[in-house]
């Protein structure tokens with residue numbers, strides 16, 4: 001892949017180094033060690049539980065407990081940690097930015113971080129490595145970024161003390177806020193994770209950004225899902241976004257309103273990017289193109305959704321390189337925040353842009369492409385579109401010469417839909 005220099009195009013190359021044969025040889029001695037360390041670990045937990053002051057005071061607020069826990073686990077006093085943070089954020093080009101990338105071990109975060117670093121910006125990552133999907137993929141992305149000198153601090157965006165500390169160590173000019181709870185359908189299973197990351201987490205990032213001096217400019221990930229049940233196509237930023245079809249979409253819509261508030265009160269420069277179903281190398285295994293490929297190869301049936309009256313379900317699938325270009329262009333065109341130390345000094349920039357490919361593809365066509373490239377016939381199981389947050393279609397509007405032209409200029413540059421298969425089939429080591 002050209003877009004991540006000196007690195008393999010798929011995480012498969014990392015995993016290949018671990019041979020299953022070696023695992024078998026190590027298994028018996030590992031079992032004894034495992035039993036020993038399990039007892040040790042259990043003992044330590046019991047000691048900690050009985051000695052911990054918090055075990056006797058159940059009335060303490062959750063937030064302060066979280067913050068105490070984070071203070072215990074971070075090695076902030078450690079000069080080596082600070083050195084790594086500074087070195088990762090060091091700018092290497094004339095007029096380069098110093099960017100804090102939240103969600104840096106995520107799919108989009110990894111690509112954006114690598115692209116920024118490549119052009120000489122200073123980049124520091126932040127990620128909580130949660131287990132929404134296999135964290136080993138996030139660790140593999142982390143290893144990839146480490147090779148290009150990017151350090152990912154392990155922590156949660158809700159940890160205000162950690163965020164403040166990061167701003168104490170580095171005066172970030174920009175924040176690329178990509179940390180979020182993604183996935184439309186999972187919101188039915190774990191609604192609070194969406195509130196925690198997409199609402200509370202965003203507020204905590206903005207709280208810290210508004211208080212520091214100088215305030216950074218912020219670019220953050222919204223979603224095409226904010227268009228919800230709209231039937232007017234293509235989707236324009238001017239269209240209504242008050243009919244979300246999922247809690248995920250509702251939290252992203254809430255994020256856009258929260259952005260408005262922080263821009264209005266504190267003069268923060270804020271740009272929200274509505275991503276349209278992003279795909280590509282190092283992608284997320286919870287997305288349809290990913291598990292369709294896996295299941296076709298396993299001979300399992302593929303649930304293909306259709307709307308009522310056999311209506312086509314389609315997505316404006318957008319290749320990751322286009323999204324990266326849009327993110328960088330949004331950073332490049334972001335004006336400075338106008339406030340400082342929590343005080344607004346004048347009006348600041350507030351923008352929302354679509355980042356989509358502008359040509360929707362029916363899901364059944366996607367399966368057709370996978371079949372052709374995998375040379376395996378899929379067992380198609382046509383199902384009614386479930387009422388769990390999915391919308392029938394997404395379609396990004398393309399506007400030449402508009403205010404957002406520079407940010408969106410690359411939307412149509414790539415037609416790499418067929419790369420899905422090649423990339424995903426190499427990622428199948430996860431299963």
Ligand SMILES: O=C(O)[C@H]1O[C@H](OP(=O)(O)OP(=O)(O)OC[C@H]2O[C@@H](n3ccc(=O)[nH]c3=O)[C@H](O)[C@@H]2O)[C@H](O)[C@@H](O)[C@@H]1O
Nearest residue numbers: 182183184223224225275276277287288303304305363390
């Ligand atoms: O653009 C967006 O805003 C959203 O795009 C994706 O959400 P989605 O478009 O639902 O992506 P997939 O889960 O990969 O689904 C792609 C298509 O396959 C369809 N699908 C999904 C699952 C399935 O079993 N069968 C099926 O036909 C969906 O209805 C959808 O049309 C991401 O997962 C969201 O995090 C993101 O915010």
